[in-house]
Structure formats: structure tokens, C-alpha cells
Amino acid sequence: MAVLVTGGAGYIGSHAVAALLEKGEQVVVVDNLQQGHKEAVLGGKLYVGDLRDAEFMAKVFAENDIDGVIHFAANSLVGESMQDPAKYYHNNVYGTLCLLEQMNKAGVKSIVFSSTAATYGEPERVPIGEFDRTLPTNTYGETKLAMERMIRWFDVAHGIKFVSLRYFNAAGAHEGGQIGEDHSPESHLVPLVLQVALGQRPHISVFGDDYPTEDGSCIRDYIHVSDLADAHLLALDRLRQGGESNIYNLGNGQGYSVKQVIEVSRQVTGHAIPAKIEPRRAGDPATLVASSDRARLELGWTPKHDRLEDIIASAWQWHSRNPKGYGGR
Structure with a gap:
């Protein structure tokens, strides 16, 4: 089958x-x-x-x-x-x-x-x-x-x-290092931030810093x-x-703001990663964090990589080895 x-x-x-x-x-x-x-x-x-x-x-x-x-x-x-x-x-x-x-x-x-x-x-x-x-x-x-x-x-x-x-x-990326994230155009925050670290973008855009969150940027569960x-x-x-x-x-149950993701990426990559505040995007909720208690209980699911630092480090490993994505395009 x-x-x-x-x-x-x-x-x-x-x-x-x-x-x-x-x-x-x-x-x-x-x-x-x-x-x-x-x-x-x-x-x-x-x-x-x-x-x-x-x-x-x-x-x-x-x-x-x-x-x-x-x-x-x-x-x-x-x-x-x-x-x-x-x-x-x-x-x-x-x-x-x-x-x-x-x-x-x-x-x-x-x-x-x-x-x-x-x-x-x-x-x-x-x-x-x-x-x-x-x-x-x-x-x-x-x-x-x-x-x-x-x-x-x-x-x-x-x-x-x-x-x-x-x-x-x-x-993040596969532990074997063979596959990772490669979209064209790219729209996800982590690879966009890492593209700045690779010198492929001049800065990372933060879409809105006036949300009702601690630092004003959107919070997501990575x-x-x-x-x-x-x-x-x-x-x-x-x-x-x-x-x-x-x-x-x-979900990991732990939310991280856009600004926090950028700061952790700076620490992981050792690059400055300039950020620029832009207007909000239509349809973006301020905070999305999940309760995955039912999945843990009924499916037996337990995330093995629940630290943002580890998630970004695995992504950085793949992107730094494949700066132009699949096929070196």
C-alpha cells in the first residue's frame, strides 16, 4: 500500500x-x-x-x-x-x-x-x-x-x-541537510531574514509595529x-x-514576535540584519499561538525542536549551504 x-x-x-x-x-x-x-x-x-x-x-x-x-x-x-x-x-x-x-x-x-x-x-x-x-x-x-x-x-x-x-x-530544515525552504517569491519570515544575512536583501521588512503586542509586531507560533x-x-x-x-x-504553545525572530536570527548568524518598519499587511491577525494539548494527548505528538534558536539554526545551516536554493538558481 x-x-x-x-x-x-x-x-x-x-x-x-x-x-x-x-x-x-x-x-x-x-x-x-x-x-x-x-x-x-x-x-x-x-x-x-x-x-x-x-x-x-x-x-x-x-x-x-x-x-x-x-x-x-x-x-x-x-x-x-x-x-x-x-x-x-x-x-x-x-x-x-x-x-x-x-x-x-x-x-x-x-x-x-x-x-x-x-x-x-x-x-x-x-x-x-x-x-x-x-x-x-x-x-x-x-x-x-x-x-x-x-x-x-x-x-x-x-x-x-x-x-x-x-x-x-x-x-527550519531537514536534519539530513538535503532539503529546506525555497519559495519563489519567498514570503515566509525566517528565510527572508536569512536572505538579509546572506546579503541577498538590504533589509527585512516588519509589517506593522503598532499591534497590541509587547513590542508592537505580530506574534506567531513557530x-x-x-x-x-x-x-x-x-x-x-x-x-x-x-x-x-x-x-x-x-504548535509549540510559545509565541514569538517578528522582532524577536529577527533578533534571534542575528544571534544565530552573527550578521546585523537591518530591519525596516513598513505598513501593516491586510488580513494579518496580531497574535496566533496554538494550544496543541489535544494533539499531544490523542496523537502522541511531541515537538522535538521547540526552541526558536534551534529552529532558526537548522534553517541557517541549509540556506548558508544553498544560498540560491535548489539547483543553485
């Missing part, structure tokens, strides 16, 4: 593929390479194509004995989602609908969904719990919430069991990407053992 990983050539997806391979799993990867990289797929069988291509996806399921899906494939830029909502509904929501239809035809009844803390919007309390209000403040979060709800109705109608994992900011990959595997194992559908938050 094989595990299908959609978006498996992307940042988090490729780390999940690596973790599956380390467990001895058969892995099938589907990625349109819009943001992913062939070099990031360390093994398994890679199909280059789009979830919305019914003939292509039917071939993937026909050629492989798939018993579970881990679904990462989605557009995920908050700012872009506010400017081009149609793109996000078509790729994220419609793409997931196409995937679920193919799963149902193939009789595949387990899916782990890579969701997001953006489903909560501006939280009512911190840390955020799974049963707290979901009121996204951006199109990206809204599409992810729509995807969650659609998967639930496929469970009701067709018995496709799911685990939805809502998590926060992924960072998780090592390998810890996220482990959580997806634990969720898949739970479904394989007959577990019921569920939603879990993933």
Missing part, C-alpha cells in the same frame, strides 16, 4: 515525504511544481500534474495501490489571496473537490489535511483551542476552512475519514518543519487504525 502526498515537492510536503520514506512507506507524490522542486523529493514516485486534471488524477490512483492521502497542495500567500481570491478558490477549494472525487471513486477512505491557523482569524483567546470560533480575516484562511468543511461532508456521505491539522509558522511532518504521519496512522475524523492544532 502507498501513501499519496499532494504538494509533496513543496516545503512541508517534501519533509513529510522524507519522513514517510524513513519509515519504509511506499510514497506517491503529485505536484504541479508551481512552487515545488523535483530535487526536494527524496524518493518514491513523482507525478507532475494538477489535481484539477481528472484524467491525470484517475491515472495516479489506477497505477498505485493507495490507502491514504496527505494533502498539502494549495496556494498559501495571504497577501496574494486578498488580491486574487478567484485563484485561491479555484486551486484550493476546487482542487480539493477534484481530489476527494477521485478518492471516492478509488475507494480511498483516509485523508490527512494540511490546514492552517488562519482559519481562526483574529482569535478570541490565546492560546487558541480547536473549538474556538473560526472567522478568517483573509481569503487564504477562508478557502482552507471551506476545504475542511467540504472534507467533512465527504465523510458524512462517503465515509472518507479525515484529520485536519491546523498549524502555524513552519520553519514549529520545526520536521515536527510538522511527524504530526502528519501520526495522524495518518490514527486513521489507518480506525480513528474517527478530527481536527487538531499544532
Whole structure:
């Protein structure tokens, strides 16, 4: 039996593929390479194509004995989602609908969904719990919430069991040093800060310093990407053992501000890393920190890399060795 990983050539997806391979799993990867990289797929069988291509996806399921899906494939830029909502509904929501239809035809009844803390919007309390209000403040979060709800109705109608994992900011790189974070354009804070340290940017932009936080910059919960990959595997194992559908938050429970991330990066890299205050971005909540108590209790998930210094150090190791990303581009 094989595990299908959609978006498996992307940042988090490729780390999940690596973790599956380390467990001895058969892995099938589907990625349109819009943001992913062939070099990031360390093994398994890679199909280059789009979830919305019914003939292509039917071939993937026909050629492989798939018993579970881990679904990462989605557009995920908050700012872009506010400017081009149609793109996000078509790729994220419609793409997931196409995937679920193919799963149902193939009789595949387990899916782990890579969701997001953006489903909560501006939280009512911190840390955020799974049963707290979901009121996204951006199109990206809204599409992810729509995807969650659609998967639930496929469970009701067709018995496709799911685990939805809502998590926060992924960072860091694989311990083996072979894969890391490489987006074009880059939008995530840690690699952007490290690009300044590498001399590839003149400064790091801080979008807003007037939020209701201690230093005025946004606070987020950073998780090592390998810890996220482990959580997806634990969720898949739970479904394989007959577990019921569920939603879990993933987080370290410790929030760090943008300014704190910059300061720790200065310490790790030994570079000055100039910062420039810019206007707020539309749709950015002030604080997102998760309570992952349920994931720890029910999935047995425990982050192994919970110090920000260690997370940034692993990212710096990869970026300093691969300053131009995959293929040296």
C-alpha cells in the first residue's frame, strides 16, 4: 500500500515525504511544481500534474495501490489571496473537490489535511483551542476552512475519514541537510531574514509595529518543519487504525514576535540584519499561538525542536549551504 502526498515537492510536503520514506512507506507524490522542486523529493514516485486534471488524477490512483492521502497542495500567500481570491478558490477549494472525487471513486477512505491557523482569524483567546470560533480575516484562511468543511461532508456521505491539522509558522530544515525552504517569491519570515544575512536583501521588512503586542509586531507560533511532518504521519496512522475524523492544532504553545525572530536570527548568524518598519499587511491577525494539548494527548505528538534558536539554526545551516536554493538558481 502507498501513501499519496499532494504538494509533496513543496516545503512541508517534501519533509513529510522524507519522513514517510524513513519509515519504509511506499510514497506517491503529485505536484504541479508551481512552487515545488523535483530535487526536494527524496524518493518514491513523482507525478507532475494538477489535481484539477481528472484524467491525470484517475491515472495516479489506477497505477498505485493507495490507502491514504496527505494533502498539502494549495496556494498559501495571504497577501496574494486578498488580491486574487478567484485563484485561491479555484486551486484550493476546487482542487480539493477534484481530489476527494477521485478518492471516492478509488475507494480511498483516509485523508490527512494540511490546514492552517488562519482559519481562526483574529482569535478570541490565546492560546487558541480547536473549538474556538473560526472567522478568517483573509481569503487564504477562508478557502482552507471551506476545504475542511467540504472534507467533512465527504465523510458524512462517503465515509472518507479525515484529520485536519491546523498549524502555524513552519520553519527550519531537514536534519539530513538535503532539503529546506525555497519559495519563489519567498514570503515566509525566517528565510527572508536569512536572505538579509546572506546579503541577498538590504533589509527585512516588519509589517506593522503598532499591534497590541509587547513590542508592537505580530506574534506567531513557530514549529520545526520536521515536527510538522511527524504530526502528519501520526495522524495518518490514527486513521489507518480506525480513528474517527478530527481536527487538531499544532504548535509549540510559545509565541514569538517578528522582532524577536529577527533578533534571534542575528544571534544565530552573527550578521546585523537591518530591519525596516513598513505598513501593516491586510488580513494579518496580531497574535496566533496554538494550544496543541489535544494533539499531544490523542496523537502522541511531541515537538522535538521547540526552541526558536534551534529552529532558526537548522534553517541557517541549509540556506548558508544553498544560498540560491535548489539547483543553485
